[in-house]
Amino acid sequence: MTSSPISERIASVSERIQAACRRAGRSPADVQLxxxxxxxxxxxxxxxxxxxxxxxxxxYIQEARAKIEEIGPSASWHFIGxxxxxxxxxxxxxxxxIHSVDSLKLARELDKRAESINRRIPxxxxxxxxEEESKSGVDKAYTADLAAQACxxxxxxxxGLMTMPPFFDQPEKARPYFKALREVQESIGSPLTELSMGxxxxxEVAIEEGATIIRVGTxxxxxxx
Ligand SMILES: *Cc1c(COP(=O)(O)O)cnc(C)c1O
Numbered sequence: 001m002t003s004s005p006i007s008e009r010i011a012s013v014s015e016r017i018q019a020a021c022r023r024a025g026r027s028p029a030d031v032q033l034x035x036x037x038x039x040x041x042x043x044x045x046x047x048x049x050x051x052x053x054x055x056x057x058x059x060y061i062q063e064a065r066a067k068i069e070e071i072g073p074s075a076s077w078h079f080i081g082x083x084x085x086x087x088x089x090x091x092x093x094x095x096x097x098i099h100s101v102d103s104l105k106l107a108r109e110l111d112k113r114a115e116s117i118n119r120r121i122p123x124x125x126x127x128x129x130x131e132e133e134s135k136s137g138v139d140k141a142y143t144a145d146l147a148a149q150a151c152x153x154x155x156x157x158x159x160g161l162m163t164m165p166p167f168f169d170q171p172e173k174a175r176p177y178f179k180a181l182r183e184v185q186e187s188i189g190s191p192l193t194e195l196s197m198g199x200x201x202x203x204e205v206a207i208e209e210g211a212t213i214i215r216v217g218t219x220x221x222x223x224x225x
Contacts, residue, residue, distance in 0.1 A: 006044070007051040009220050017214070020207035031207055034078050036199075036217030038063065039224045042070045048220070049075060057215050061087045061094070068094050080162075080196075080215055082136045089113045092121050099162040099196050099215075100126045102137050104149055111153035120155050124162040124196050127184060129177045132166060140180070144188050151191070160194025160212070161185050171202035178202075178209035185210075 013033070021028045037045050038059040045056060045067060054074075058064035059081030068077055079095040082102075088109040091098055101107050101123045114121040125146055128137030138146050143161065150158045161184060165177035178197050185192050198206025200219035207214065217224065 004047060004051065005222070006047050006220065009222075010048070010051050010053060013216060013219050016204055017207065020204040024208045024210075026207065030212060032213045034080070034196075034213055034215045035220050036080065036215050037067070037221070038081070038217070040221055042067050044221060045071055045075070053220075057099075057217075061090045064094060065090060078215075085109045089116075092119060093117060095121075097122045097124065097159070099124045099213075100136065101146075101150065102126045102128075104146060107146070107150040107153060107156060111155045114155035120157050122157045122159050123150065124160050124194060125150065125158070126162045126164075127181060129163045129180050129184075130166050135164065137163065140184055143184050147188055147192060158191060160192045160196065162196035162213075164199075165197075165202070168202070171205045174202040175205050175209060178206045178211065182210040 017031055018028050034055050034057040035048055035053045036057040055076045055078060057078045057080040076096045077094060078097045078099060079091055080099045083091055083100050083106060085106050092110055092114045110121060125143060126137040127140060127143050128135045129140060147158055150156055161181055163181045165174040168174055181197055182195060185195055194212045195210055196213040198211045198214040200216050203214040203216055
């Protein structure tokens with residue numbers, strides 16, 4: 001096997017995932033790694049595919065569209081950025097999971113657009129667990145309502161919740177936010193099985209608190225330009 005900085009970094013991230021799972025008594029098979037490729041060129045994604053990664057996260061529709069067309073169906077794509085309603089028609093075509101549904105209006109538009117291409121589109125509801133003004137996501141208190149209403153939409157498959165805690169230098173400080181998201185999930189129950197939480201700086205803590213999907217960019221690809 002050839003050794004590139006990317007494959008070395010992936011190996012190191014995998015070891016850290018396994019160690020966090022061991023500490024939490026969880027199976028690494030229950031934690032999906034989404035490699036976040038916003039701003040990175042297609043060549044980097046090709047290298048990551050060669051190194052064994054299959055699932056990529058993108059934040060911007062236009063940027064993602066060009067890369068997805070270029071790379072083709074060998075990869076799976078998740079949308080993790082803020083989604084404007086007028087981009088829903090592209091999102092349902094391009095992505096296998098949309099992490100960032102944060103309003104009923106957006107959910108309805110995704111449902112309508114998914115129907116028009118005969119697709120049932122898996123989604124997560126983004127929760128603004130820290131209640132910062134600057135952050136996207138629904139309030140904790142409104143999450144159960146939105147989940148229930150989205151579950152009524154026949155062309156959406158509501159799979160779980162996503163959050164982005166505030167940025168901290170010390171990952172331990174993010175723990176209460178991850179725990180709070182898990183408590184929201186547990187209070188709602190079925191069909192919310194996925195918890196998308198944890199990034200390069202704090203994915204181990206997120207795994208200890210129950211993350212089933214982690215979104216990791218910098219730890220795999222190095223700092224973005
Ligand atoms: C950029 C981004 C990430 C990855 O961040 P890193 O710190 O580079 O791992 C994860 N989730 C979302 C929503 C992002 O925008």
